Every structure is written in C-alpha cells, then in structure tokens.
Amino acid sequence: MKIIPFNIGLRTIKTAIAVSVSIILSNLLNLEFPYFVAMTAIISMDRTARLSISMGRNRVIGTFLGALIGILFATIDRGNPFLAGLGILIIILISNQLKLPGSITVGSFVFVAIMVHISDDITPFFYGLHRTLDSLFGALIAFVINLSVMPGYSVKRLDEKLNKFYPELIQTLNHVDTVSFDQFKMIYKTYNDYLEEALLYKDDVISKSCHAILNSHLVELLKYELPLKKLEIFLTSSDPNLKLILRNQIIQTL
Template sequence: MKLEKYKIGMRTIKTGLAVSLGMYISDLLGLYSPLFVGLGAISTMQSSVSESFQSGKNRMLATITGAIVALIMSYIFPFNYFCMGIGIIIVIHILNLLNWKKAISLAAMVFIAVYMNRDTEIINYAINRVLDTSVGIIIGVLVNYSISAPHSNSQFDLIFSSMKDDAIDILYDIITGRNKIEISRFKSKLDKLEATYELAKDEERYSFKNKTKFNDNSIKLKLMQGVFNDLSTLKSLNCKCCLNESNKSLIEKLLNMTLFLKCDNEITREDVIYNYHISSLLSNLSNID
C-alpha cells in the first residue's frame, strides 16, 4: 500500500498554524470575535505566494464591501429575513462585477454577522468584524510567505525538464510510423508550464527577496510552444513522408540509432512540410540544451 496519499501536505499544516497563531494574536489584542480571524486565515492560504497576496487583498476589500452593504441595509431596512436575502444578492453581485468571486463566502458571512447584530452599536460592530477578518488574512499571508513558501520557478524547471524527453519519445513514434501518435500528455504539461510561468511572474511582484529575471523562462516557454506546434503539425500530416538527409543525420544522432529509410518517390508538398517541421523541431530541441 502506498503511504504517499496519507501524507499531510505543507499547505494543510500551514493552514492549521495560521489559524492557531491568529487565534492567539486575537486573544492578545483582545479582539471581539476570534472566529472571523480564523476564517480570514483559512481563506487566504493558497498554493502560491502570489495567489496568497492577491487573495488576501481581494478578501480584505470584499470584507469591507460586505460590512458597508450590511450597514446601509440595516439603516434603510431594519432587520428582516427578506431584506437580508436582498443584501446577500447585492454583495454577491458586486463581488462578481469586481471579479472577487473567491471572496464571496467570506464577505457574505461578514454581511450576515453585521446585519443580524443587535447587541452592540452597529458601526463599531462592523469595524470590529472587518478588523478581525483583516488580522486573519494578514496572518495567513505572512505564514504562507514565511514558512516553506511554494516557489513557482522551481516547479517551472521540473515540468520543463521532463518535457524534452516526452518530445523525443513522440518524435521517435513519428519517425518510425507508429499508427497512434499521442501528444495529449505533452499538451497537458505545456498548459501547466504556461500557468506556472504566469504564477512565477506574479511572485516576482510580491517578492521581498532578490528578484529573479524571467528572460530565461520566457525563452524556455517559447521553445516548448514551438516544439508543441511542430509535433501537432507532424501528427496532423499522418503520412509516411520522405525524410531528407540533413534531418535523417540529426535524428540518428539525437536518437542514437540508424535509420533505414529510402525515398524513391518524387518529393511531394507533404514531404516539404514534413521536413520543415522536423527541422524546426530538431532546432528547438537543440536550443533547449
């Protein structure tokens, strides 16, 4: 039995730590409702530092939005359940317009808490709910940044390094005339590489350390996009085309094998396209090194 699936992830550990630390700090500061500190900390823990910063900012602004709508609704429409439902609709609609969809649940909780409050002066209560939630959000971001922060640059390199071998395997299938050429796995990795590259760019903006230049990653991404384009075209040709001597020699060197391919027929348009993309593919693979 594999024990890997029972392993507790670092994000899970950091979430628990952020909640505990948030509750402790709320007790030291004498905050009124530690519950909202915990909710803020949980909602901000993301898979990358940049996402955590962006999530924290959006949730803080969404929390303020929920509290303001609750204040306005409570003064215009004294408490009743129907008006509370209308208020929730307004909060959700505003956050959808601002594209803060992931913060809707937290903002709605703050709205309900403020709107239903009847024990203390409502403005002070709203300010305290925003303060409680903001403390939790800040702690969640700081914990995610300070402890085993996920680095998208390292993830980018891991994905990239595995893709060249995949490309060579697919090239081998194309050259040897395999009936079924499978590139969906390569495309999935390329999608993940592109997403990781965008995360790495975002992380640079939020980094307090020495910032990494992303020129190399940009070049690597373009190379892999070129590799995928060539592989896709070669697959779509779906023919046993004639390989020219230059490409044949380079492939034999790359694959460490001898190709016994003869081209007795007249060169066709498909052969020209085939050799162009083979040459482009070999050039990109060479540049990867």
C-alpha cells in the same frame, strides 16, 4: 486493504501554521472573534504570496461590502426579511460587476450576521468595522506566512520535476512518427502546467538563486513552444508533404 499514500503539501502546512498564528495573535490582542481572523487566513492562503494577496483582497472587499450594506439596511429595519433578500441581491450584483465573485460568500455572511444574527447590544457599525479589520489581519497573516515558510521550496520542487520532464519531452519530439495524439495531449498539458507554474513563481520569489533557476527554466520551456505547436499540426495533418516539412523542422530545433 490498500493503503492510500499520505501526502502533506506545503500549502497544507502553511495553512495549519497560519491558523495557529491567527488564534495565538487574536488571543494576545483580546480579539472578540478569533475564528474570523483564522477563517480569513485559511481562505487567503494559496500557492504563492501574490495569490494570497488576491484571495485576501477578495475576502476584505467582501467583508467591507457586506458590512456597509448591512449597516445601511439594519438602520432602516433590522431583521426585515425582504430587506435581507434585497441586500444579498445587491452584494451579488456589485461583486459580479467588480469581477470579484470570491467576495460574494463572505459579504453575504457578514450582511446576514448584521441583519439577523448579532444581539441588540452590539452596534452594527462596530460589528462591521471589527469584521473588516479581522479580515485584514487574517489576510496579512496568510501573506506573511506564505512569504516566510520555506520560500524556495516550491521552486526547488519545480526544478526537480522539470529536469525529469525535459528528457521525456525531447524523446517525444524526436519520435514524431510514433507519437499518438493522446500522448501528445498529455505531454502538451504537462508542458503548459509547468510553464504556468514557472511564470507564477517568477514574480513571487525573493531569492536571487530562485530567480536564476526560474529564468533558466523559462528560457528552456519557451524553446519548445513552437516545436510542440508544429507537432500538433503534424499529428492532425493528412498532407504528406507538409508532414515531411514539419518533421524536419521539429528535429532541427532540438
């Protein structure tokens, strides 16, 4: 039987920690629905603190929107199936208009809970308010965990991957006549992925040493942007004179 490698990423570890912290703090604060705080922390957790803010924002806005429309419609006629459908329609339209599709699911969940799920002894206004505060709390936990748990790990891992990638990239550019278009596409995709990752981490890290590492790699990566574009033209062109010019230009930049 083939054994599948067991790999646990940093985001997985951070998510597990965020859930534990969410439940512990919710119990200490006697919150009624710890799962809502934990669920927000799970959804909000991403590769960087900046992305966690974005995910958390979607969650909080969706909760607020669902609560607001749910309170309004529950005041008119709680449990009305036609109003329930209309409310979901409004939530989807507003979320799409605000370009926040990530808010739709949680907004709909809160809306339906207010309209048909919560018991009569629970006031829709207080339920909606508490769920919004729970979402804020969960998003804050995810943000803090993302910043505090091994903050330089992702940058160091990217540094190791790029140091292995550069020789492969240089070899490709040095042997333009033997590189296939499929090989180029694979190299170019890897290049763009690493460039995107470096830019993503640049505005997120606090450590000066991590900033220095990222800035150094960004300068190095951007140096290869034009040669790679020229290589793409070289591989797709049928003009021998143009190919000769491009070959010389690519080699001269290395």
